Amino acid sequence: MKENMPRIITLCGSTKFKKEINEVNARLTLEGFLVISLGVFGHTDMPDYDWTTSGNELKRKLDELHRRKIDLADGVYVVNVGGYIGESTMGEIDYARAQGKPVRFLE
Numbered sequence: 001m002k003e004n005m006p007r008i009i010t011l012c013g014s015t016k017f018k019k020e021i022n023e024v025n026a027r028l029t030l031e032g033f034l035v036i037s038l039g040v041f042g043h044t045d046m047p048d049y050d051w052t053t054s055g056n057e058l059k060r061k062l063d064e065l066h067r068r069k070i071d072l073a074d075g076v077y078v079v080n081v082g083g084y085i086g087e088s089t090m091g092e093i094d095y096a097r098a099q100g101k102p103v104r105f106l107e
Helices: 015-030 057-072 087-098
Strands: 008-012 034-036 075-078 103-105
Touching: 008 015, 008 057, 008 087, 015 034, 057 087, 075 087, 087 103
Parallel strands: 008 034, 008 075, 075 103
Antiparallel strands: none
């Protein structure tokens, strides 16, 4: 990491927690982190799309993009409201840990 470079944190969590993810993004940004957040909040931005079909092409593309965001980060922050961690988020946590990235949790 370059000297005086802020740490980069990638947010992970269910897209149904858009409000909470945005709040964590703002808080971490104000604390001085470079935050990489979710680009699409499927559950709220595209409510008519079937996100339960893990084999669909759009979901695969978004999952791959999020793994690249994890690659760029110094660590991952999981927004697990009520302790909830879905299948996609668990996959991101597993991926981050396999890359040696530290993982922190909201709850």
